[in-house]
């Protein structure tokens with residue numbers, strides 16, 4: 257099937273709830289994609305941050321192949337060795353929490369919200385989240401997502417949520433009551449446009465949660481698993497959460513989500529309180545184990561930091577050339593280019609020239625390459641972006 261034929265079937269048979277780029281993708285290898293016409297695309301936004309160590313990483317593919325031949329699925333009525341192994345790896349690289357596995361970011365956040373209510377005193381039921389946040393699309397997580405555009409047509413939402421401006425300590429203090437069960441925050445807002453939390457803000461959340469007996473939940477679905485140059489985004493701050501959520505890059509392309517909670521907090525999820533049929537299955541967990549192994553054996557945390565710095569340096573060279581670029585922000589390989597106008601045309605112009613990037617919030621270009629990205633690939637991306645800016649972005 258060529259792209260046109262695939263698009264025709266979509267028109268007839270697939271619900272149109274995504275704005276899609278006009279390419280059918282049939283293969284991925286490392287930092288490159290191939291479409292049905294055989295065009296090669298440099299991928300600087302692999303799988304929406306899912307393919308965090310590149311497409312079809314050989315070590316992950318090998319682990320999946322091996323696991324598929326042994327056992328694809330077994331339910332959580334039994335013990336699953338791969339789940340135990342992955343939990344240990346994630347816990348030891350984080351804050352020694354215990355893990356619950358599910359299949360997506362939204363599910364991980366659902367689990368976190370439920371655990372916060374379950375663990376705290378009965379009168380505590382409220383959640384505070386930040387404006388511009390993104391936490392998922394299920395009813396609880398879309399309610400947590402403090403962006404009105406995602407709420408449209410779905411009212412009434414779940415009760416008990418209040419929203420505060422991000423990085424505003426006074427507003428947080430004001431919103432805090434003894435009815436608050438948890439604050440949920442992204443250490444770096446991703447979909448919201450790559451906005452890092454300030455150290456002062458992270459400390460204020462920790463102190464207010466402690467003072468009121470509330471849980472500090474960090475949504476690390478996008479920042480987790482090394483993208484920022486550390487295993488978890490919170491490790492850039494001198495603060496430890498009670499609950500942390502993961503998904504996206506955790507499985508190297510296989511669907512998996514996780515919630516990690518301090519052991520004392522985790523103890524509240526006794527049998528019968530929460531579950532997921534597919535959660536922590538052998539295939540997904542074997543992939544997760546392989547992801548952690550690859551990140552360590554290939555020193556990808558170090559590469560994410562170094563390549564992130566290099567990309568920002570190159571973007572700043574473009575900024576000197578194009579007034580359209582206001583500034584660049586981010587951490588490691590989580591990079592946002594703030595434009596002074598809309599960025600959709602630049603994304604399209606890049607794709608035509610063989611480069612995939614993303615635009616969020618209308619005017620923030622998101623560059624989030626895999627942790628295996630090389631200097632040459634960043635150079636290639638920057639040269640294509642340069643061409644796209646000449647054509648689309650001069651504003652003249």
Ligand SMILES: *Cc1c(COP(=O)(O)O)cnc(C)c1O
Nearest residue numbers: 360361362390391392446477478
């Ligand atoms: C993508 C994302 C989610 C939702 O994950 P899904 O797997 O799509 O449910 C939640 N939080 C953050 C920060 C994300 O980036």
